[in-house]
Amino acid sequence: MKKITLIITLSIQFGFSQGYTEYLTGSSTDLVVTPDSGICMMGGASESDEAMVWFLNKANGGDVVVLRASGSDGYNDYFYSQLGVAINSVRTFVVDNEEGATSGYLLDKVEKAEAIWFAGGDQYDYVSFFKDNELEAALNNFVNIKGGVIGGTSAGMAILGSAYFSAQNGTVTNTQALGNPYHSRMTLGYNDFLEIPFLENVITDTHYDDPDRRGRHSTFLARYATDNNSRAFGIACNEYTAVCVDVDGKAYVFGDYPTYEEHAFFIQTNCTTSYLPENCSPNNPLNWMRDNEALKVYKVPGMTSGENYFDLSDWQSGSGGEWQNWYVNNGTFMTATTVNPNCNDLLSVDDVTRETAQVYPNPFTDQITVVSNSEKLNYEMFDVLGKQVNVNTVSNKIDTTSLEHGIYFLTVINETSRQTFKLIKN
Structure with a gap:
């Protein structure tokens, strides 16, 4: 006799007056397991199933918390039952304000999670609701003490670097950023929010192909370098591309290349003593040439296997990609092929x-x-x-x-x- 087991996925919605709505799929009882560390970043369109499987496997069968400021339970069934990875539960919190973000109930679920995912939306909601409060501390403890896996798409990816574009005054276009690096919409935060390994001094960006955002992202890095007198780094994804960073710093790129032009970009100021922009000042076009080598960029095609990678532990080693120079000539963004940066002449003791x-x-x-x-x-x-x-x-x-x-x-x-x-x- 064939034994038939009926599995019912129970999804429950909870509405509270404390500033959030909760959606639960799976068990309401916490499962205590040890997660594996990792970071998963997606470009903002539909998710890469292969990258999401990588992300969920890091939870080791435990509990996933989705944090978002708009939408509803779109990730619950997708994570819980559609990818073939056994997990205990998916719990989505749609947060309306800082009061909801800092409620004891929500903080407890974040602390007990094995995986945390930030959905898309408006990243300034996340900065406003999650930063400089108990949730910020809980998120940093989750990554750096518990060692859980964390990730996000679109706005959820945009907040993961130690530096970030906050979108406080709305989005900013290439033209606005390149024409005036201190435009009123060029609102940046520096090293005051999330502390995620391998993302120090990194500004992320998404939706890289629609629209093209290379110019504004270069300006983000120009601002960081100028404002902090420090080399700057960036990670970006085309809309259907994902970057998954393992515990050793290798960033694997997932996508459907060569069927589609899906790439990730790993960007850094060049290893020269004179790396700062020639002109990054208010009300003037950005000028960042440095012999047409202002930025060194490793462009990596995303494969369904995730076999191509870039090593964030040294920012020089990679597989499957190509090196480019990016530079800005008096407000005009330009690119050229090149070789990887040679940092040997600038190394400290x-x-x-x-x-x-x-x-x-x-x-x-x-x-x-x-x-x-x-x-x-x-x-x-x-x-x-x-x-x-x-x-x-x-x-x-x-x-x-x-x-x-x-x-x-x-x-x-x-x-x-x-x-x-x-x-x-x-």
């Missing part, structure tokens, strides 16, 4: 000695091993907030059993140099 020490494993659990060609080493270890932590060392072994899960920075010091490694404890 830390970077020059990069190959003299190796640290493994990464991620680690209870012990780190350091291999170096130097006989005498000292170590300093800091958490993600910059506070030094105490660890026990014996020879080249570092005991980390006392540390909580999260992001750490280990500095290996020898007689002539210091080398710093970003590490993740699972």
Whole structure:
């Protein structure tokens, strides 16, 4: 006799006066599992199923929370039953205001989730409702202490970098940005919201093919470099393209190339001593030439297999893509083919000695091993907030059993140099 099992997916809507509406699909009982770290970013049109499977698998069968400021439960059935990945529940919160974002109930569900997804919409709603409050802290703890997987599409991708376009005064066009980098719509936030590994000093952008947003994104980076006197980085996706960043920093690109022109773009100011724009000032067109090499860009086609990638741990290594130069000539955006940046001439002492020490494993659990060609080493270890932590060392072994899960920075010091490694404890 054939045994037939009937599975019923129960979707429940809860309406509250606290500033959000909740939609639940699946179990209402939290499942406690350990997630895998990762980041998934999508360009803003329909989702890449392959990338979403990658994202859901990181939850290890646990609970998914979707945060959005408009719409309803569009992700619930898609995540729960249409992709073939077994998860315990999908819980969508449509948040109306900061009161809803900081309710104890919502914060509890964020804390207990294994995966968090930001939907599209208006990113200024997310900045207004989620930033500088308890939800911001909960999201950063989720990523850096719990080690959960996080992602978003369109506006949800736009807020993931440590720097971001807030859209406080509405969107901005290429023409407006390139013609005046300090246009009233060029509203940017710097390092004051989400703290996600591998997205430091990164501004993301979406809908790259419809409309073309390369000019305004270049201006975002020009502003960041000028305002912070620092090199700037960017990640962007065509509308149907996704970037999935694994725990080691490799960013895999998903899409339907070559059937469609679906690409991701990894953008950085060039490795030169004079990298700042020649002119990035109010009411003047942006001029950022630097010998036609102001920005180095790795353009990666997205495959259904996700086999092509770019390595965010060094911003120089990749597979399957091509290098381009982007530059702006008195307000006119321009491109040319090129080779990858050569940062060797600008490396600090830390970077020059990069190959003299190796640290493994990464991620680690209870012990780190350091291999170096130097006989005498000292170590300093800091958490993600910059506070030094105490660890026990014996020879080249570092005991980390006392540390909580999260992001750490280990500095290996020898007689002539210091080398710093970003590490993740699972």
